[in-house]
Amino acid sequence: MTETIARRNTKQRQAILEELRSRRNHPTAGDLFHSLRRHLPRISLGTVYRNLEILTETGQVLKLACGQTESRYDGTVTPHTHVCCESCHRVADVELDLPALADLAGTTVDGFTIASHSLLLRGICESCRRSS
Ligand SMILES: [Zn+2]
Numbered sequence: 001m002t003e004t005i006a007r008r009n010t011k012q013r014q015a016i017l018e019e020l021r022s023r024r025n026h027p028t029a030g031d032l033f034h035s036l037r038r039h040l041p042r043i044s045l046g047t048v049y050r051n052l053e054i055l056t057e058t059g060q061v062l063k064l065a066c067g068q069t070e071s072r073y074d075g076t077v078t079p080h081t082h083v084c085c086e087s088c089h090r091v092a093d094v095e096l097d098l099p100a101l102a103d104l105a106g107t108t109v110d111g112f113t114i115a116s117h118s119l120l121l122r123g124i125c126e127s128c129r130r131s132s
């Protein structure tokens with residue numbers, strides 16, 4: 001019985017990871033739950049949250065906080081820059097040429113050996129700007 005549950009958990013975690021990797025829009029746990037439910041009718045929102053926590057801890061998923069709203073998740077874990085809209089809270093990847101930042105890995109800054117970096121830009125997206 002326990003073994004069956006463990007196997008189902010692994011299968012669900014894999015499905016969550018695949019769904020997240022197939023999207024580039026940094027969905028919330030709720031967004032993922034709504035799409036996963038179509039082919040995994042037994043999945044619960046709690047399961048999605050729990051597995052996203054595990055995947056974040058194991059470094060397979062990035063957790064992004066844009067202000068005080070629900071966390072968003074990213075299946076792309078290579079260092080990249082994000083921009084978040086302070087109005088609708090959507091998060092997007094941005095192409096920013098910051099060679100100095102990319103070269104920081106492995107160097108020492110104020111006594112810290114740098115392993116990785118993350119940068120979150122904040123602003124107002126085009127559609128929010130138009131509708132205001
Ligand atoms: Zn917006």
Ligand SMILES: [Zn+2]
Pocket residue numbers: 026074076080082092093
């Ligand atoms: Zn991203």
